[in-house]
Amino acid sequence: MTFDYDLFVIGGGSGGVRAARVAAGLGAKVALAEDSRMGGTCVIRGCVPKKLMVFASEYAPMAEDAAAYGWDISLGAFHWPNFQRKLSAELDRLEGVYNGLLDKSGVTVFAQRATLSDPHSVRLADGTIKSAKHILIATGGRPVRPDVKGAEYGIVSDDIFNLPQLPKSILIVGGGYIACEFACILNGLGVEVTQYYRGAQILRGFDDEARGLICDQMRANGISIHMGTDVIGIEKTDTGLRVEATNGETQSFDQVFFATGRRPNTDGLGLDALGVELGRGGEIVVDHFSQTAVPSIYAIGDVTNRVNLTPVAIREAMAFVATVFEGKKTPVDHDLIPSAVFTQPEFGTVGLSEEEARAAGPIEVYATSFKPMQSSFAGRSDRVMMKLVVCAETRRVLGCHIVAPQAGEMIQLAGIAVKMGSTKEDFDRVCAVHPTMSEELVTLKTPARVA
Known part of the structure; x- marks a missing residue:
């Protein structure tokens, strides 16, 4: 059977782009579809902009520290619009780099949504059908809001970089690494931060002694952390967002930020009809070689909900290419990941x-x-x-x-x-x-x- 492509990748994040361009470099005819910005969560609305915000938030104590070391300097106020403009320009530059890498590799790019039509075909948003010997799903994940009254008034991590202005006060709901990172970032930028977490200690799953020290330091830095506390409901008022909590308190904030989990982007891809198995959280179930129950369809990255880290998605991409296009059966190594x-x-x-x-x-x-x-x-x-x-x-x-x-x-x-x-x-x-x-x-x- 003749196919339009040897490989069709759905998703233009770090894993999908790496698989596409490396496979193309080995001589495969490759296409990739992405309905949003090239670079995916990490580059556009995750690791990269977050780390730049981390850098920005760390300058606040520098003037005081410098004084202790003999320097006579002062630090003015943080100007969010100035930082935001520079951040936007940097993300545009990085997106251009990703597009350039695909172009130089000879990958055909479709800037539109793609869904599966059959085990060897995808349907583009414009109705076009493209066939491929192998299909790789790398659609990543997305933040989700909890099922509480008024949740629509809150923001999620995708929204934080596009705020027209920083709030004076914010409630961050969640105790995972995204919640804790942004609590520290916003606190460092001068926002009054309160954090609710329904568990007994933040950063569940990490070393107890380490997370205890981090929690103590976050509190010492001015973050108000409430354990065993969750949101019952949110009401929008003329002065902000009125939040009712499970600890019996009611408090108003300028903004509420939900960092309460993520979900794989598998909705509407047509996976069920083809027999691709999904897990309880909507993740694509794959074997050690990232292959689904349908032999021609593979999946890598956050959409599989194995280890949701950008470098892991890239290593999964490389293992996929070695297995499928180099004839070297290469299982993904998820052991001892720093x-x-x-x-x-x-x-x-x-x-x-x-x-x-x-x-x-x-x-x-x-x-x-x-x-x-x-x-x-x-x-x-x-x-x-x-x-x-x-x-x-x-x-x-x-x-x-x-x-x-x-x-x-x-x-x-x-x-x-x-x-x-x-x-x-x-x-x-x-x-x-x-x-x-x-x-x-x-x-x-x-x-x-x-x-």
């Missing part, structure tokens, strides 16, 4: 939390918490944490957790050692770089806990 949470303080983590490791067998925990030199000299009370979770039997480092400025940069490098299976003694053999915060990772000699 990640960072861009709160203030920042959090870098790889491997098992102390709690997960303890449940798996005997462990030793090497940990320290201290005031870093730079902020301590400036008179701030900030604390950092370094932790290694070690298997008592094999001596392998099962997890590394860092709460500190630039923790994301540190965990990328520590992740190499953990992925290689390094032991505690391997860490000990490395000479310390002094004076640095990260030297603590190779100078921890006595276990803080044995379990």
